[in-house]
Amino acid sequence: MPKESLRELYIDELRDLYNAETQLVRALPRMAKACADDELRRSIEEHLRQTSGQVSRLEQIFEQLDEKPSGKKCLGMEGLIKEGSETMREEYPEDVMDAAIIGAAQRVEHYEIAAYGTARTFAELLHETEHISLLEQTLEEEKRADQKLNQLSETINRRALEAEEMPTEKERGRQTRPKRAA
Ligand code: FE
Ligand code: ZN
Numbered sequence: 001m002p003k004e005s006l007r008e009l010y011i012d013e014l015r016d017l018y019n020a021e022t023q024l025v026r027a028l029p030r031m032a033k034a035c036a037d038d039e040l041r042r043s044i045e046e047h048l049r050q051t052s053g054q055v056s057r058l059e060q061i062f063e064q065l066d067e068k069p070s071g072k073k074c075l076g077m078e079g080l081i082k083e084g085s086e087t088m089r090e091e092y093p094e095d096v097m098d099a100a101i102i103g104a105a106q107r108v109e110h111y112e113i114a115a116y117g118t119a120r121t122f123a124e125l126l127h128e129t130e131h132i133s134l135l136e137q138t139l140e141e142e143k144r145a146d147q148k149l150n151q152l153s154e155t156i157n158r159r160a161l162e163a164e165e166m167p168t169e170k171e172r173g174r175q176t177r178p179k180r181a182a
């Protein structure tokens, strides 16, 4: 039955999202710690709190479906997180590193926006009214997180451009990076 197969796909997509969000709950603190800019770090920390709420929304959906949320590994998110970690191991000056973190974080947000958009559409097709609003709340949070990163990139990218001639952490003898005041 086609409707039953779409339902299976829907649940599969939700499991993928659940795994993606739980991977993010573990990865975002490391990303926040690597930020030199206070506002960038605070937005990532705020999105970490939202992400825990997004995990709860998915758990609510699984309860309503009487299905378990586990059982899938999101390879897309795993790849995005790996790439982000790889970038954070580079010896960039701190403003350039902040620009790199924004790039990595926006990849994550766009991936989630695509996945939640798909899940929301499936929920509509399957007449899962309660799921639609839960998925939409998360989708809006992801979009706002992306917009905030866009806004922060305007100043941070400009500073990154000017940071070109500054010594890298390595050249400074691996001292702890001074934190920029807000
Ligand atoms: Fe999320
Ligand atoms: Zn995935």
Ligand code: FE
Pocket: 047, 051, 108, 109, 112, 142, 145
């Ligand atoms: Fe997100």
